[in-house]
Amino acid sequence: MTISDTDILFLGECVRQAAQAEIMPRFRNLGAADVSEKTSATDLVTQADLLAEHRITAALKERFPAALIVGEEAYDADKSVVPALADAELAFVIDPVDGTFNFAAGLPVFGTMLAVTVRGETVAGIIHDPVLGDTVTAIKGAGAFLTRQDGQSSKLKVAEPAALNQMVGGMSWGHMDEPDRSRTCANMAKARMTFAFNCSAYEYWMVASGKLHFIGHSKLMPWDHLAGVLAHQEAGGHTAKFDGTPYRPGEISGGIISAPDRESWQTIRREIIGH
Incomplete structure (x- = not known):
């Protein structure tokens, strides 16, 4: 099973239409009954x-x-869809509003993410910003691109490697258990500057475009990571689980770090995550 360029355009249009029709009309316009x-x-x-x-x-x-379709909200009704990603002939993984807390709070830091997997490999990813209309599109082996609302497109490239005390990054320690939580949070002081967007869509866009040197997460739900990891890798970066193994569709545990290169990854794993 292969995905064509026409299919990719179709997927981008699907995401943009959903943003225009269902997401943006409700932004800063939610009633109490609209949030659970x-x-x-x-x-x-x-x-x-x-x-x-x-x-x-x-x-x-x-x-x-x-195709197998795995949506974040549908997952609540059928947990078996995530393990099925490991060998599905063709699957689509959807996060309709990544950064829901931000969205519900009226903070314009959220996005829609869509990943395409073929037999356990991510082959395409889309990250769309409904507020600005920008879209990151990644295709395995063909690079990652940011397309502005006006149609201008540019190729993404990760940041150049730097010393840890000069790196800007983010680590989602909020989902970690103690003592990892306190240790990782304290170790982030070793970086030059740290951000917490509470939004994988923004984090992966920032790290794939070289605005951040690194990001890391302990929670690995596929809709949060598949599209972003592919974008980061296609922009030249190195992503791996905490144990150094590649991150694959269907896996939900083990932690993950995205960095400019393998050496930077090893530094962050040692100095930030620690044990």
């Missing part, structure tokens, strides 16, 4: 998440009727 807690007060779902995922899913099913 999932596992905690910082893990939310809104009507925008549900309706955007539903719209993208319907479009994908019509064009690719045999």
